[in-house]
Amino acid sequence: MKYFILLITLLLASCTTMLVNPVDTSHKINHICIERNPNVTVDDFLSIIEALINEHSITTSIYDSKIPNDCEFYLTYDAAEAWDFIFFLVSAKLWLYNHETQIGFAQYRLKNGGGLDLNKWTSVEGKIRKLVDQLLVHH
Numbered sequence: 664m665k666y667f668i669l670l671i672t673l674l675l676a677s678c679t680t681m682l683v684n685p686v687d688t689s690h691k692i693n694h695i696c697i698e699r700n701p702n703v704t705v706d707d708f709l710s711i712i713e714a715l716i717n718e719h720s721i722t723t724s725i726y727d728s729k730i731p732n733d734c735e736f737y738l739t740y741d742a743a744e745a746w747d748f749i750f751f752l753v754s755a756k757l758w759l760y761n762h763e764t765q766i767g768f769a770q771y772r773l774k775n776g777g778g779l780d781l782n783k784w785t786s787v788e789g790k791i792r793k794l795v796d797q798l799l800v801h802h
Contacts, residue, residue, distance in 0.1 A: 678774040683797040686759060686767040692802055694722045695759070696734035705742045705752060711788050712740060712757070715795040719802050736761055745773075752787050757794060769794040 686692065695716055699709060713723045716738075730737055742755040752773070759767035771790055 680770075680772045680774065681793060681797075682768070682770045683794065684768040685798055685800045686802065688801040690736070690761060690766055690802075692721055692736050692799075694724070694734075694736065696724050696726055696731060696737040698730070698737060698739045699725050699727050700740055700742075703740065703742045705744050705755075705787060706750075708740070708742050708755075708787060708791075711791055712738070712795065715788075715792055716799070719795075719799045721799070721802060736766075751785075752790050755791060755794065757798060759798065767798050769798040 697709065697713060697716075703709070709725065713725070716723050724731075724734075726734070726737075737760050739758045739760075740756060743753050744750045745753045752771070754773065755769075755771045757767075757769040758765055771794055
């Protein structure tokens with residue numbers, strides 16, 4: 664019986680990892696250009712990122728391929744989802760640059776598809792909010 668309880672505990676344990684390298688306070692960010700990633704099919708992912716960055720009093724604009732000349736700070740991203748009765752976010756990465764230099768990074772990863780962890784069905788916004796808030800913690 665105790666092995667069964669141990670097994671259930673392990674299956675229900677958090678299977679989520681987050682890694683964040685926040686942007687240093689020396690960077691005064693007023694505007695971030697975001698490169699649209701056409702390979703990301705997660706619903707509303709780009710608009711969620713944009714809204715969450717705006718909550719830090721930072722304006723945003725979207726570009727498609729070539730970084731506009733007036734973009735001092737720009738963000739690229741990637742994300743993937745899986746299916747378990749509904750689609751849910753399994754990974755996301757955000758890279759923030761000052762010109763060509765990476766100044767911040769944030770990653771969310773749901774290990775092994777989340778298993779029995781019910782938090783895997785948390786909204787995309789709920790998962791990404793933590794990443795953006797930690798990435799821009801000083802802004």
